[in-house]
Amino acid sequence: MEETKINAQPIDSKIPEGPIAEKWTNYKAHQKLVNPANKRKLDIIVVGTGLAGASAAATLGEMGFNVLNFCIQDSPRRAHSIAAQGGINAAKNYQNDGDSVYRLFYDTVKGGDYRAREANVYRLAEVSNNIIDQCVAQGVPFAREYGGLLANRSFGGAQVSRTFYAKGQTGQQLLLGAYSSLNRMIHAGKVKSYNRYEMHDVVIIDGRARGIIAKNLVTGKLERFAAHAVVIATGGYGNTYFLSTNAMGCNCSAAMACYRHGAYFANPAYVQIHPTCIPVHGDKQSKLTLMSESLRNDGRIWVPKNIEDAKKLQAGQIKGSDIPEEERDYYLERRYPAFGNLVPRDVASRAAKERCDKGYGVNNTGKAVFLDFSEAINRLGIDVIRQRYGNLFDMYEEITDVNPGELANEINGVKYYNPMMIYPAIHYTMGGIWVDYELQTSIKGLFAIGECNFSDHGANRLGASALMQGLADGYFVLPYTIQNYLSDQITVPHFSTDSPEFDAAEKKVQKNLDDLMAIQGKRSVDSIHKELGNVMWDYVGMARTKESLETALKKLKELRKEFETNLFIPGTQEGMNVELDKAFRLRDFITMGELIAYDALNRHESCGGHFREEHQTEEGEAKRDDENFFYVACWKYNGNDETAPTLIKEPLHYEGLASEGRSCHGWL
Amino acid sequence: MHDIPTDTSFLEMMDILNEMLIEKGEEPVTFDHDCREGICGMCSLYVNGHPHGPATGATTCQLYMRRFKDGDTITVEPWRSAAFPVIKDLMVNRNAFDQIQQAGGYVSFQTGGAQDANAIPISKEAADEAMDSATCIGCGACVAACKNGSAMLFLSAKVSQFALLPQGKAEAKRRVKAMLAKMDELGFGNCTNTGACAAECPKNIKLSNIARLNREFLCAKCSD
Numbered sequence: 003m004e005e006t007k008i009n010a011q012p013i014d015s016k017i018p019e020g021p022i023a024e025k026w027t028n029y030k031a032h033q034k035l036v037n038p039a040n041k042r043k044l045d046i047i048v049v050g051t052g053l054a055g056a057s058a059a060a061t062l063g064e065m066g067f068n069v070l071n072f073c074i075q076d077s078p079r080r081a082h083s084i085a086a087q088g089g090i091n092a093a094k095n096y097q098n099d100g101d102s103v104y105r106l107f108y109d110t111v112k113g114g115d116y117r118a119r120e121a122n123v124y125r126l127a128e129v130s131n132n133i134i135d136q137c138v139a140q141g142v143p144f145a146r147e148y149g150g151l152l153a154n155r156s157f158g159g160a161q162v163s164r165t166f167y168a169k170g171q172t173g174q175q176l177l178l179g180a181y182s183s184l185n186r187m188i189h190a191g192k193v194k195s196y197n198r199y200e201m202h203d204v205v206i207i208d209g210r211a212r213g214i215i216a217k218n219l220v221t222g223k224l225e226r227f228a229a230h231a232v233v234i235a236t237g238g239y240g241n242t243y244f245l246s247t248n249a250m251g252c253n254c255s256a257a258m259a260c261y262r263h264g265a266y267f268a269n270p271a272y273v274q275i276h277p278t279c280i281p282v283h284g285d286k287q288s289k290l291t292l293m294s295e296s297l298r299n300d301g302r303i304w305v306p307k308n309i310e311d312a313k314k315l316q317a318g319q320i321k322g323s324d325i326p327e328e329e330r331d332y333y334l335e336r337r338y339p340a341f342g343n344l345v346p347r348d349v350a351s352r353a354a355k356e357r358c359d360k361g362y363g364v365n366n367t368g369k370a371v372f373l374d375f376s377e378a379i380n381r382l383g384i385d386v387i388r389q390r391y392g393n394l395f396d397m398y399e400e401i402t403d404v405n406p407g408e409l410a411n412e413i414n415g416v417k418y419y420n421p422m423m424i425y426p427a428i429h430y431t432m433g434g435i436w437v438d439y440e441l442q443t444s445i446k447g448l449f450a451i452g453e454c455n456f457s458d459h460g461a462n463r464l465g466a467s468a469l470m471q472g473l474a475d476g477y478f479v480l481p482y483t484i485q486n487y488l489s490d491q492i493t494v495p496h497f498s499t500d501s502p503e504f505d506a507a508e509k510k511v512q513k514n515l516d517d518l519m520a521i522q523g524k525r526s527v528d529s530i531h532k533e534l535g536n537v538m539w540d541y542v543g544m545a546r547t548k549e550s551l552e553t554a555l556k557k558l559k560e561l562r563k564e565f566e567t568n569l570f571i572p573g574t575q576e577g578m579n580v581e582l583d584k585a586f587r588l589r590d591f592i593t594m595g596e597l598i599a600y601d602a603l604n605r606h607e608s609c610g611g612h613f614r615e616e617h618q619t620e621e622g623e624a625k626r627d628d629e630n631f632f633y634v635a636c637w638k639y640n641g642n643d644e645t646a647p648t649l650i651k652e653p654l655h656y657e658g659l660a661s662e663g664r665s666c667h668g669w670l
Numbered sequence: 671m672h673d674i675p676t677d678t679s680f681l682e683m684m685d686i687l688n689e690m691l692i693e694k695g696e697e698p699v700t701f702d703h704d705c706r707e708g709i710c711g712m713c714s715l716y717v718n719g720h721p722h723g724p725a726t727g728a729t730t731c732q733l734y735m736r737r738f739k740d741g742d743t744i745t746v747e748p749w750r751s752a753a754f755p756v757i758k759d760l761m762v763n764r765n766a767f768d769q770i771q772q773a774g775g776y777v778s779f780q781t782g783g784a785q786d787a788n789a790i791p792i793s794k795e796a797a798d799e800a801m802d803s804a805t806c807i808g809c810g811a812c813v814a815a816c817k818n819g820s821a822m823l824f825l826s827a828k829v830s831q832f833a834l835l836p837q838g839k840a841e842a843k844r845r846v847k848a849m850l851a852k853m854d855e856l857g858f859g860n861c862t863n864t865g866a867c868a869a870e871c872p873k874n875i876k877l878s879n880i881a882r883l884n885r886e887f888l889c890a891k892c893s894d
Contacts, residue, residue, distance in 0.1 A: 061781040076702060077768050079808055080710045096788060135784035141777045141837040143801040150791025168801055174709055175804060182776035189772040197765065220757055249705040283677045288685055289706045400728070402677065403736055477781050526692045528685070573697045578758045580700055581692065 013266075013636060013652040016438040017121045022658040023104075026125040029439070030482060034489035041066035044488055045229040045496060047214055049201045049256055051078035053173070053469060054452025055235030056180035057476030063187030065481060070227055071184070072196045072216060074251055079181045082237060082249040083472060086173025087294065089155060089165035090469040092130040097154050101162040103127045104658075109160050110467060111659055114432070114460020115610040115626060117269070119634065120656050121439060122457045129478040130470055134166055136477055140179040144168050157465040165466045170294070170393070176469055180476070199225075200583065201256045202511040204232055204448060206263055207503045211448035215504075215511045222577050224511055226504050228497035231447045231484060234260060235476070238431035238453040240273070242591045242598065243543075244535025245282060246428035247292045257435050257454055258590035261597075265443040266436035266636035266650060268456035270594070271601035271612045274430040274463055275544050277350035280401055281370035281425035285532070290427040291401060294394055295465070298343045300378040300387065301422070303350070304330045305362040305371050315364045322364060322372050323410035323418040333357055337622070348462065348544075348611060348624070351426035355544050358425075365423050372421035375406055379419050398422055426544060430468060432459040432611060433601070436636045436652075440483035441475060444636075449484060451475035456634070461610025515575060518585045523568030527584040530565050534588070534595055537561065542599050547615045551603040558596050562643070565592060593643045600637065604649060607631045676736035680723060681706060681713060683735055701760040706731040708872065711807030714814075715760060716747040721811035721870045729809065729872040749814040753821070753857045764810050766856040767824060773852035774845035775828045777837050796834050803830040805873045812867035812875075818859030823867040825849055826883035827875050833886050843890035850887060 018025040036044065044067050048059040051073040059071040073081060095101040107127035111118055134152070138144065144166050145153040154163040168175040187193040198219040205213040205228070213228035239254035240246040261267045278297055279290045306312045307329050314320045334353055335342040345353075354371045363369050379387050384407055388395065392407075399405045404420050411418040435443050435450035437457055442449050452472040459467065541554035565588065571581045608617040608624035609631070617625045634652040671690075674683050681703050688698035704712040713730040717723030723733045738744060746760065754762040806827035813821050829846050832838025838845070854860075861880060868877040 064780050075704060075712060076764055077808065080704060080712050082705060082710070085705045085707055085709050094787070132784070134787045136781060138787040139777065139779045139784035139837060141832055141835050143797050143804050143831065143835065146792060146794045146797040148794050150793050151788045171709065171805065175801070178804065182771070183779075183781070185768070185772040186776040186778060195768070197768070249710060251704050284675055286675065286678055286682050286686055288679070288682050291707055400732060401734065403734070481781070526689055528689065570692065572692055572695060578700060578761070581698060
């Protein structure tokens, strides 16, 4: 195993001076601005149209910059932010329950297991209120009370009701709001929209990001775009695991292109796993569907006590409702009597995996546990339960053909209803491209926003905070901070794409595509991607060890070889070739997988979404090591995908909060 | 095709078909898809004569193979509309929808200038109804279902959302005229109140949105 190289080079996160509550105000008061007449001389590329990308492109356009906005979908409105269900947090304190900017800041840092950069999180909490005002002004139809004022719900990890929502489609409504502002700017000619375009590389001239090479997915041709600055808003890397709650097209290739040019990649090991998804039903499955976490309020999670019963369930000889109460192991209630089925996401996920690994899984693949409503239905009646979860029951039935509200059996006078089957799935990635306080990467003129950067969630993200961060970055942070960079660029004329740097970049991208087409092996992209997903899930998943991570790195090396020698892409480079586009992304997922493993191997502690089995308390809780790992792990590329990256540490300094421990007794 | 598990979604069946084709060295069938949970509006297959297939209130990605019988022949076509030209196989270009939105589907409001979110109370009924209209995913099933290839249900959903909310009032007249003019310009047909659009809509957008659109348009024209 190669030793991880550690670079002692200092890292400048550009955190402004002053007390935590005044940093952002101070920054804005003293930053450099670009005057209105000069803004129209400056071009900005924004890659991505999710909450971060669309809100940034629209706002930069409103300010007067010339914006070029790219997305791989057929319309900006289809970016995966659209699928977010729950809601968006803000410190409005409309419910008069004691909320404040400080409290939202505190909860977010604590939820992130004290691994986030404090100053960024405070700013996030500060601008959260502006987001709600902004969205309402756009006509986003948030849920309201009868009095006509906005409604709130509570979410995990908070003692206050601060989550704003629009049915179970909050992400959709917020994205359509940003999309409407974007459309206004497209109509005004300030934003030019490129749909079905995929960024393949970023072009660096004299150490600054000056453009991109993008593939027109319809014609198959490479095109060049120049600008004074480049903003990446291309989401997370969850699809490295093949199966996740991400959309099929979500990928990390734009982020990997920046990484290969020397942009640091921060905390890749921090991956969030959601405990209540519909399990994998077979090897033909393409994605996993999330079931709302609220089901754990009334559902009880169990597997059989006897391994024989589990085997019969796996063979399809009996059903869950055939197993009586006394033969069931409600393992969360047994292991965590104080919190029972409502333990935090990561604890519930790991416990399900532990049972299934021991052979107690309840479906044909052995990778599922039951979520049972029998006790709640017997106590409250089916009508009450359907009022609470009816839409989720219907959704579950549509997908699995099992109705969880249906009476299935009666044993010794006790009624048993069909249980749901659930299993954890990859959901969100907290790690991402490293950015400083200005959201600028370690490459000048290259910015990263939204899930694509690492900045605000530490080792674990709280519910309803992803939408908040995407819109904070896009509406209220980047449009300010990017001006501090652009202010001295006003004398730089519009760039031409006719330069040696663009020639070289396009040539490199073309060679990569030619190489992929030339492999002409036997295996489809998906078959290799599924294998990658299995390696990642089994060895770099919910519970990691030194051995598992070393095994993963070995297997990923073999898998890269398999990809490079045995991949088959039908068709040609002319016109649309979906398989070629998928192969381009898969190459980067393999590199990303290695990066996750390197980071997880280096981090000898458990925190948030990263769990090392060697580092746990007696109760099986994550055990942090603040003395040795109170830093952001930034990974620097070493010239080729085969060589291990170099670790650079950004030490964390907390002024506002003292770091404290986390246990199921003190937390949630 | 053989041995398709009943728990397979329609799009996973398409994945299996494509894997088979690739194994034989042939090119796979190109189709649009992304979130696979019924919200992004990307999937757009015309299955057995229905946009999004036989299930009601569901997108193609929410259609499961247990809906079909062993031995069935399934006909799959792309969306059929002059305004949605085919790009390749089952994939069409729905850029016309974006253009209709760009013509006026927004509140002209600049980032940073908003008043407090609770400054204007909006009745729960109006907010809920606006939300029902805003649920449209822009998939284009309404156009594909319409014998005239009209985009009225799509357009009316956006116009209704803003017509129901105070934020949309200031520009209501300009909006409805601009969006309708753009729809006509792009080659969509007109509405003859057949209602196929609402019957096939995966998000159950109501036909009453079109009535509201017509009223908004008449009011706007009358005050010209």
